[in-house]
Amino acid sequence: MMEGMGSRARRGNPVWRARAAATMVGPVCVLLAGCSDGGSPDRPPDQSAVALQIRIVSGARGIDDRERAEAEQEIGDVLSAYVVSGFLGDYPREDFVQSFDSFTNGAARSAARDIDLLTAARFGDASTVTARRLTAAISCLAKDGNVVGATARVTLAFEASGLAGGTRTIKLSGRFMLVKDHATWNVFGYDVARADAPGTGQTS
Numbered sequence: 001m002m003e004g005m006g007s008r009a010r011r012g013n014p015v016w017r018a019r020a021a022a023t024m025v026g027p028v029c030v031l032l033a034g035c036s037d038g039g040s041p042d043r044p045p046d047q048s049a050v051a052l053q054i055r056i057v058s059g060a061r062g063i064d065d066r067e068r069a070e071a072e073q074e075i076g077d078v079l080s081a082y083v084v085s086g087f088l089g090d091y092p093r094e095d096f097v098q099s100f101d102s103f104t105n106g107a108a109r110s111a112a113r114d115i116d117l118l119t120a121a122r123f124g125d126a127s128t129v130t131a132r133r134l135t136a137a138i139s140c141l142a143k144d145g146n147v148v149g150a151t152a153r154v155t156l157a158f159e160a161s162g163l164a165g166g167t168r169t170i171k172l173s174g175r176f177m178l179v180k181d182h183a184t185w186n187v188f189g190y191d192v193a194r195a196d197a198p199g200t201g202q203t204s
Contacts, residue, residue, distance in 0.1 A: 052079060054076040055137060056072060068147075093124055099115075100112065127161055127163075128161045129161075149177075149179050152177075156172040157170065157171045168197065169198070172193075
C-alpha cells in the first residue's frame with residue numbers, strides 16, 4: 001500500500017485539509033480519558049463521559065459477529081489512542097507527536113508535517129480541551145472471513161478553553177485508512193479537513 005502521498009494543508013485559511021496515503025451494527029462505545037464507572041476524579045465530568053461512537057457500516061458481509069465485534073474494538077482502540085494523545089490530556093502541553101504512535105512509518109512522517117491540522121498542537125497553551133462529538137463509521141475490507149483493512153470516516157469536535165483569545169472550537173472530519181498487520185492495526189493514510197472557529201467563550 002502506498003504511503004506519504006504528501007500534504008495539501010492550507011493553514012492560512014479558516015478550513016484546511018491534508019492528505020496522505022499509503023450491513024449496519026449497533027454502535028460500540030470506546031470510553032476516552034481513562035475514566036472508570038464514576039469518571040476520573042481529576043477530569044471535568046463532561047470530558048470523562050465522552051465516548052467515541054464506532055460502527056461498521058459496510059464491508060462486513062461474510063464475517064461473523066465475533067470478528068465484527070473484534071474489528072470494531074481494535075479499530076476503536078487505535079482511534080481512541082489518537083484522539084486522547086492528539087487532543088485531550090493535561091494542558092498546557094507540548095507532547096503531540098506521540099499521537100502518531102499507531103501510524104505506519106510513512107504516514108507518521110506525513111502526519112508530523114501536518115501536526116497542527118491533525119492535533120491540538122496550535123492550542124497547546126489552552127487550559128483544557130474537551131471532546132464534544134466523536135464518531136467513526138467503518139468500511140471494512142475482509143478476506144477469508146477476517147477483516148484486514150478499513151476506512152474510518154470520522155467527525156471529531158472539540159472545544160479549547162483558557163486561550164488568550166477566548167474559547168475555540170475544533171472540528172476535524174474526513175477519513176483515516178487502516179491496515180491490520182498480523183494482530184496490529186495501524187493508520188497508513190488520511191484525507192481530512194479541519195475548521196477552527198471562535199467558541200462560546202470567545203471575547204474578541
